[in-house]
Amino acid sequence: MTREVILYGLGSMGQRIARLALERGYRIAGAIDLDRAKAGQPLSRVLGLPKGTCDATVSDDAASVLAATTGAVVLQATSSFLAQVAGPIAHCLEQGHDVISIAEEMTFPAAASPETADRLNRIAAQHGVRLLGTGVNPGFAMDMLVLALTVPCGRVDYILATRTNDLSDFGPTVLTGQGVGLSPDEFHSAVADGRVVGHVGFDQSVALIARHLGWKIDRVEETRTPIMSTVTRATDHLTITTGQVAGCLHCMKAFVDGREVLHLEHPQQIRPDLEAQATSDRIIITGDQAIDMVIAPEIGGGAGTAAAAVNAIEYLACTAPGLIHLTDLPLNSPRALTA
Amino acid sequence: MTREVILYGLGSMGQRIARLALERGYRIAGAIDLDRAKAGQPLSRVLGLPKGTCDATVSDDAASVLAATTGAVVLQATSSFLAQVAGPIAHCLEQGHDVISIAEEMTFPAAASPETADRLNRIAAQHGVRLLGTGVNPGFAMDMLVLALTVPCGRVDYILATRTNDLSDFGPTVLTGQGVGLSPDEFHSAVADGRVVGHVGFDQSVALIARHLGWKIDRVEETRTPIMSTVTRATDHLTITTGQVAGCLHCMKAFVDGREVLHLEHPQQIRPDLEAQATSDRIIITGDQAIDMVIAPEIGGGAGTAAAAVNAIEYLACTAPGLIHLTDLPLNSPRALTA
Known part of the structure; x- marks a missing residue:
């Protein structure tokens, strides 16, 4: 079954991820951005796509979007640093969503803060969901x-x-x-x-x-x-x-x-x-x-990071719930969906 | 715990695999080669290594070597073709050993014979062991x-x-x-x-x-x-x-x-x-x-295929018993042993 996706962060990278997720056939269950200029707008307009490409509306109310569904995959693209993304990610996990983050420090969070990595691992395991950090660098070109x-x-x-x-x-x-x-x-x-x-x-x-x-x-x-x-x-x-x-x-x-x-x-x-x-x-x-x-x-770093994030969706289920590292998974190639 | 290894085939590639397995600290539980010139000789002599490097003796009696222990990893290097390796591999699996084969057709045996691939998968699953084909080509450079x-x-x-x-x-x-x-x-x-x-x-x-x-x-x-x-x-x-x-x-x-x-x-x-x-x-x-x-x-094809075979040992446990493909596993990098 095709996974539902929640977009969390619609800056330059978040928009690339969103467009690719749509192109690949994922259904967008929600879109979160704290920028007042985007909140309330149709996602298709923010992405520069034809009207009706998708029916989601961007919201700045993360709590409501995350609570409106469960078992989705959150594609998180807001900041490079663990300290800034750990709170929002914990919130997603607690709501029963898997999370794929492109925060650079999330590809190996224990290297930034072992305590935070442990905490996120426990929360994910407790809620039976998975958390993965990916991208082109870190995450591919140099590792x-x-x-x-x-x-x-x-x-x-x-x-x-x-x-x-x-x-x-x-x-x-x-x-x-x-x-x-x-x-x-x-x-x-x-x-x-x-x-x-x-x-x-x-x-x-x-x-x-x-x-x-x-x-x-x-x-x-x-x-x-x-x-x-x-x-x-x-x-x-x-x-x-x-x-x-x-x-x-x-x-x-x-x-x-x-x-x-x-x-x-x-x-x-x-x-x-x-x-x-x-x-x-x-x-x-x-x-x-x-x-x-x-x-x-x-x-290409931009296209590559968007691809790494979207490709990872189909590989999350390969491991047990908790904090996952790319090295634990099969190669995250773009896999045709079996919807 | 460090896995025990059984060498099956000591031609040019089998010898490279044997030397690397020893270098990496695996204990050799047995060595099989049907060549009468090798049978009965100390493995160290066949490998051109100093006396006492390992205490195994090469045997042409596969059944005895395979029955002498259980739960080992057989490193199989005898032929390129599924039709020639399927019988010996089935025997290893039935004796409770995992098998890593460098037979070219074993990297995706169903492409050579779906029936044989199915049969080997069933035997492996039944005996709770794993079977993997690997090498540089096929297995790495072009896939x-x-x-x-x-x-x-x-x-x-x-x-x-x-x-x-x-x-x-x-x-x-x-x-x-x-x-x-x-x-x-x-x-x-x-x-x-x-x-x-x-x-x-x-x-x-x-x-x-x-x-x-x-x-x-x-x-x-x-x-x-x-x-x-x-x-x-x-x-x-x-x-x-x-x-x-x-x-x-x-x-x-x-x-x-x-x-x-x-x-x-x-x-x-x-x-x-x-x-x-x-x-x-x-x-x-x-x-x-x-x-x-x-x-x-x-x-390098020779060194690369030996490495691919030995590296795979530590990754077998990542999946359920049965016939495994490289695409199901994390990257088979050389991993330092935690003996």
Whole structure:
């Protein structure tokens, strides 16, 4: 039987998820967004779809939408951080709904807060429902795809995963978080006081990989380095010149018994093409195999995260109720529905 | 608790599997090979390992070895074909052992014989044990890795997977099966009478992908084309000249509702480097993503198949007893043992 879906969060990513869920034939049982501009509007209008594509109306009253049905799958897309999504997610679980969240920290919530992860696991188990975090990064490009490539490996000595992308389509919020347009000095201050965060999700990727391979990580090293531009780079949102920061090279290294075993690097910048840098996902694994994988250009993050969320719906039932990790499931491929 | 392992078949692949299983800390509860030259010898000598590495002795009496213990995992490496492995596998299952087989047709036995697959499933379920087929190809390079790359896809329109490898290390048996050294006319006759088989496993790869994506395949088209050499190519085993066959380009296309959705192509030849052909695994997926993945050189088949077999041990328990497919399991990564 085709599952009913509740959309929770209709920002840019939530809208992509909504459109894909409709395209794939899921019935929308409810749509929640706290934005007053969206509340009360037909979902089809918010999604830019023809009138009548679906009959849901967006509501800012989460409690009523969640109570109106039970046994649905909530697709949650509101924030990157566990602290911000844990409350709303607990509410969904208590109402008897499964939850798939694209909050970056939800792909391995214990890496952000073991207590919160435990609490959500208990609530989900108690109510006989499942909770899963997914997305492209974390959730695929720098962790699940890495693990897929370890399948033909008898021994893994070292993993390097590099995701090089282009931020040119993003607006001020994203660009500020990567330090685009700052001077080198300003960049370092902004890292120090938390205005430049780089990528959210390395802790989750490291935890997913380490747990699946049975690695006990001693420590991680994290660096955020400015990517300096040596040319003028322009996007629709801003222009930077030589000597200004084009983005942030965020890296994390993880160590087992004092030895570096995992290196994740994620340079995020505007217009890398102007300095002859192609965008790509690259994964190198050494051990008894020597694997060098390149996907160029890189896997699309927006479309990929929406797909990961919608694809996961059909795989929730593969495990017992509680907090699920992607590593516990079969590959979450897009599965044709048997309605 | 660390599982006990029984080795069934100690040819080239069986020996690789045996060495890796020992390296990974599994206890060898028995070793079976019907070759009189190996029977009665210490396993360590057959494997070329120092005396005392393990205390098993190779036996050609399968019934006794299988009856001497119960609840082990049999790692089976004797033949590519279901018809040849089904009997021995049934025997292992009836003795209460799980079985992991690298027989190509065992990755999706129903594609070779639905009746035999059903029968093995019933026997396994009846005895509360599990049966899994795995390997690099089929089992990974042209199916599970393809499916891994569909995870960030909301819609998959078309898949092309190409595995280009080098047969130069192989001896006469393998080279004959690919038609190496024949004239074009001889090649076509050898395909017609079954002496040139090309790759074994396309039916299994198509079935794994189709079942996981929910595709109903109308029909497949299969071609075996000679790869003609335009230079002299030499290996330790033979030398061919211009106008002779260097190998076999084996292709399979699969159609859904009359539309081609999947194209697998596997050119296998000696010394592709002499005509500037790099070896690689390449996967292209079109749909709402445009994914172009290259692994160069290609994933090692021998090491990869041994790893796939040994890695699978820890994942058998993830599903109910019976015939298992790789698509039902979490990623079979090498997992550190918790002995």
